[in-house]
Amino acid sequence: MKTVIPSEITSVQLQTIIQTAVSPRPIALASTVDTEGNSNLSPFSFFNMFSTVPPVLIFSPSRRVRDNTTKHTLENVLEVPEVVIGTVNFPIVQQISLASTEYGDGVNEFIKSGLTMKDADLVKPKLIEECPVNFECKVLEIKSLGDQGGAGNLVICEIIKIHIREEYLNAEGNLDQAKLDMVARLGGNWYSRNNEHNLFEVPKPLVTKGIGFDLLPEKIKFSRIFTGNDLGMLANVETLPEGEYHSDEAVHKNAQQLLLESKIDEAWKVLIK
Numbered sequence: 001m002k003t004v005i006p007s008e009i010t011s012v013q014l015q016t017i018i019q020t021a022v023s024p025r026p027i028a029l030a031s032t033v034d035t036e037g038n039s040n041l042s043p044f045s046f047f048n049m050f051s052t053v054p055p056v057l058i059f060s061p062s063r064r065v066r067d068n069t070t071k072h073t074l075e076n077v078l079e080v081p082e083v084v085i086g087t088v089n090f091p092i093v094q095q096i097s098l099a100s101t102e103y104g105d106g107v108n109e110f111i112k113s114g115l116t117m118k119d120a121d122l123v124k125p126k127l128i129e130e131c132p133v134n135f136e137c138k139v140l141e142i143k144s145l146g147d148q149g150g151a152g153n154l155v156i157c158e159i160i161k162i163h164i165r166e167e168y169l170n171a172e173g174n175l176d177q178a179k180l181d182m183v184a185r186l187g188g189n190w191y192s193r194n195n196e197h198n199l200f201e202v203p204k205p206l207v208t209k210g211i212g213f214d215l216l217p218e219k220i221k222f223s224r225i226f227t228g229n230d231l232g233m234l235a236n237v238e239t240l241p242e243g244e245y246h247s248d249e250a251v252h253k254n255a256q257q258l259l260l261e262s263k264i265d266e267a268w269k270v271l272i273k
Contacts, residue, residue: 011065011150019045020187027185028059029086029096030155031110031125032076039117039126040072041099041109043088045185046152055159057085057135060145060152068149072105074142077155081139082123085157086131090181090193095130122161132168132180136161201262203236210236219245220271225252230259237264243272 006014019025028047032040046060061074077083088096092115099113110117116129120136127134137157145152170176178196186192213221213235220226220234246252251270258267 023186024184024192027088030073031084032073033124034076035079042073043096043100057157062152065150074153077139083137084125085135086128087133089132090183092130093183132165134163135159208238217245219247223252225249233259233264241268
């Protein structure tokens, strides 16, 4: 296994490793203003949700690795502690990339990217009309993580109002994961797309308790056919089915096909003689 000591490689090399390994990352499209009311728009993939009550998002406009300068977004939230965070999906990903261009002072990235400004209800920064969801936020705290190039600045935001485009709702009025067609950042220039063609569900063992790997029959656990994912699904049943288990690889392959369709009970029935 290759090992790396962060202090023994360059900042660029370190950033490449971490950004590629810690992925996919959701993208925050941050809309901010300075004290004169000038708008700024910039995407950040150092972003996620960290609390529901209170509803808290955190994103990090890091100091630039190459020259240790700071971004307009950071300067703006220090002046005006408010932000609108828009979510990013495939229909607008190229415009989001344009908004990441390092334009000079006074340049409005809304105009450069072709995205539409819309007045927010409770904060000064503008909503991004094309985003599936906009979060109006007040900035609770900005925590600096250092003064070197690449150091993050955690912008801790509390959501005070949410705007959702109705075309992304299902019949029950909830956000539809397939309709959203979200994108996420990977390493380098790579992104990933999450739509109906690559979404899949993994049942969470919150109410039920799976038997676990340790209680799987040896003929199943040490099969040359089953992957870790296959065994994880089989181990997520509450009770081990009774009977004698097949060791035949052809039978295991049949069960594996059922697992690919998330038919766990049917797979267990195939595995019992």
